[in-house]
Amino acid sequence: MSIEPYEVFAVRYGHNAAATRAHNFFGGDAHDGPMPLDYFVWVIRGNGRTFVVDTGYDEAMGAKRSREFLRSPGEGLKAIGVDPSAVKDVIVSHMHFDHCGNYNLFPAAQYHLQDIEMGYATGRCMCHQALRVPFEEEDVVAMVRKVFAGRVTFHDGEGEVAPGITVHHVGGHSKGLQVVRVFTRRGWMVIASDASHFYANMEQARAFPIMHSLEDTLEGYNRLYALASDASAVIPGHDPLILERYPAAAPGLEGIVVRLDADPT
Template sequence: MSTWEAYAIRYGRHDRPAQTNFLLPLDDPHEAMPLDYYIWLLRGPGGHEIVVDTGFDAELAAKRGRRLSRSVADSLRAMGTDPAKVRDVIVTHLHYDHAGSIDLFTGARIHIQDREMAFATGRHMCTACIRLPFEADHVVSMVRALFADKVQFHDGEGEVAPGVTVHRVGGHSDGLQVVRVQTARGPVVIASDALHFYANEKRGNPFPILFDLGAMTQGWRIARRLAGGDESAVIPGHDPEVRARFPAVPGQEGEVVALHLPPLR
């Protein structure tokens, strides 16, 4: 079985009160609970590199009131990765913070679920509150990639490379997929927005942007199963705690942590 290195790379942040991260009311809704924005870099045999999600740029950050620490391109280059030479990109779903820089990856095949593409271009986008996390330009970039023969669709479960698989869970977005990566410490599941914060599952209180509540809560269970029951191997999509739980990569000023290494706690 091929084993991979897996890195969480923070590229942005949003300071916000805790209540914005939970569906059900909190005892202290005004407690500070910032949200981090990540992409993930996978490195495997033969120099094969896979990027999970593509983030957003400075223009979109200004539009949405978010803060970038550095661009996605610069974040990858700081890790010695040239976006133009990445072979595969996995888009977990098409929300603005996960699919905003697709055009950087000129040489990559893009992996997405059938249902996410259909969702982002179908009747549900006629409803303003459902389409709010999407940007039309990002969806158009995916359509252009499709017509350039650069898209690989998956229906449920699929293999991107030996040791790297995708699994549709839905919930937050209809075609949301999680990524299972074989590492030296066992399988690691990049949950993306199937689990924004560790606390969403721990408290049984979901993130409030969702399409199917039942699918979202089942997605927590699916991610745990794919990780072999190891809670430390399920990686939330936006939790600053990820950077405290895993070893920092030297020279990255705390912005990158190694998920393939044993957690610090």
């Protein structure tokens, strides 16, 4: 490959301390206990470009959904020299509230989304309360407005966002969920987002309970590993262990931004 490896960062902006093991596995867990979630957006940087994966929720949404709001994702981005107003490409893994909010934070960005996710979030499935719970009306409407403004690039299955960066539809957790494969110094890394909330979900083949399809969720774990150069290069969407396994992006950013293309501990 003629391109240089990309740098990849996880930016922590939220937390849910109340979650337990019973909340995080389909069918519960026989050994229930605390199992908190962290909330991240991700940055891919290199070859003269910067990409943001997912956009998080804001303070008001954190209060509505009883999630701790630690800082604006924009604040975390600026800590590593990324100006949200200058970002040209945002990849949205799926349209749940914690992945596509802050929709005015990136005024210059083109958004990358799966066709099927937009159809899911605006179609007949949203007539069912159980399926629409993770979605927010205003988030979906904001994305529709971006479509009419010419600011959404749709992908059907697999697609290239840039050389060395591709998206891959896996579904499962949400019907149109996509993961991001990126070339790094460690080889191919996969930002799994909610294709696996925790390392334990994919390592133990035990699904997170919020899903569109159990079959697609479980098959998705195999897909994640197949896309990555190594199992350790699959990055789950909400696991606090990420902050333990990877170094801070810079002194003073411990617990806020970690460098994912560094060697994990």
